[in-house]
Amino acid sequence: MDPAPSSQSAAPEAATASAEADLAVRVRGLNYAFGRGDLRKQVLFDIGLDLPKGQIVIMTGPSGSGKTTLLTLIGALRRASDGSLQVLGRELVGLNDRQLVAVRRNIGFIFQSHNLFESLTAAQNVEMAVELTGRFQSKRQQALDILTQLGLKDRADYKPEALSGGQKQRVAIARALVNQPQLILADEPTAALDKKSGRDVVMLMQRLAQEENRTILMVTHDNRILDVADRIINLVDGTLEADDNLEHFIASHDPKALDRRMFIL
Numbered sequence: 001m002d003p004a005p006s007s008q009s010a011a012p013e014a015a016t017a018s019a020e021a022d023l024a025v026r027v028r029g030l031n032y033a034f035g036r037g038d039l040r041k042q043v044l045f046d047i048g049l050d051l052p053k054g055q056i057v058i059m060t061g062p063s064g065s066g067k068t069t070l071l072t073l074i075g076a077l078r079r080a081s082d083g084s085l086q087v088l089g090r091e092l093v094g095l096n097d098r099q100l101v102a103v104r105r106n107i108g109f110i111f112q113s114h115n116l117f118e119s120l121t122a123a124q125n126v127e128m129a130v131e132l133t134g135r136f137q138s139k140r141q142q143a144l145d146i147l148t149q150l151g152l153k154d155r156a157d158y159k160p161e162a163l164s165g166g167q168k169q170r171v172a173i174a175r176a177l178v179n180q181p182q183l184i185l186a187d188e189p190t191a192a193l194d195k196k197s198g199r200d201v202v203m204l205m206q207r208l209a210q211e212e213n214r215t216i217l218m219v220t221h222d223n224r225i226l227d228v229a230d231r232i233i234n235l236v237d238g239t240l241e242a243d244d245n246l247e248h249f250i251a252s253h254d255p256k257a258l259d260r261r262m263f264i265l
């Protein structure tokens with residue numbers, strides 16, 4: 001028997017499999033609607049998106065265009081029922097609640113409001129995330145290690161009320177990162193921060209992506225931080241516009257027009 005035909009056909013499949021293994025997120029034909037019947041409102045339309053491992057991707061777009069909805073679908077925080085949504089090698093469409101929770105454990109979430117527990121210290125807030133993985137004995141040490149990396153060693157035993165906005169957001173980042181998630185989803189992580197704190201936070205995220213091959217998808221209206229992105233994607237009325245690389249994006253957008261588009265719409 002001549003093996004040539006099967007080996008020829010296997011080669012492209014192997015290449016496809018290897019390309020897919022390099023993706024943290026692969027979305028195809030994803031639609032999403034809120035409500036039912038007369039109240040049904042479709043907010044995402046035929047989304048296709050690849051997020052390669054090790055990239056930091058910024059998602060922009062007017063208010064109400066569906067950015068948070070897409071982010072929460074990718075984060076297994078809401079259930080996708082249409083199309084294909086693969087996250088860290090797992091298809092999310094069709095998973096039940098328990099399975100979605102398991103997927104979430106491999107993802108780090110950073111939100112605009114840091115959502116720290118005010119009654120717990122910085123270290124204890126981070127330790128709570130470690131507890132979810134069952135590593136109770138090492139939780140204090142792991143919390144201290146990551147807080148140290150984020151420049152908060154001497155703030156570990158402070159409660160949030162005694163921390164600045166930037167420090168609180170760094171604690172939230174420590175909590176999102178302590179379990180070393182391969183995928184980090186951030187929704188407006190710099191919105192409540194001054195320019196320098198916001199810059200520090202995104203530089204840190206950029207370092208993580210580059211040095212530790214983490215994938216970061218960040219929704220932002222903050223055009224002061226666009227330059228950290230490997231890629232910028234734009235969601236308009238629930239549809240992803242063609243991918244833009246950074247140079248092209250900056251070259252083709254007058255910053256003032258960008259401001260208007262992002263802040264006023």
Ligand SMILES: Nc1ncnc2c1ncn2[C@@H]1O[C@H](COP(=O)(O)OP(=O)(O)OP(=O)(O)O)[C@@H](O)[C@H]1O
Binds near residue numbers: 035041062066067
């Ligand atoms: N729980 C919900 N029930 C019904 N409609 C919703 C719900 N959440 C969001 N929407 C609607 O879905 C659309 C997309 O909202 P989404 O929050 O994803 O947009 P966004 O691009 O993140 O906006 P923003 O930049 O203002 O945060 C909006 O029209 C919003 O009103």
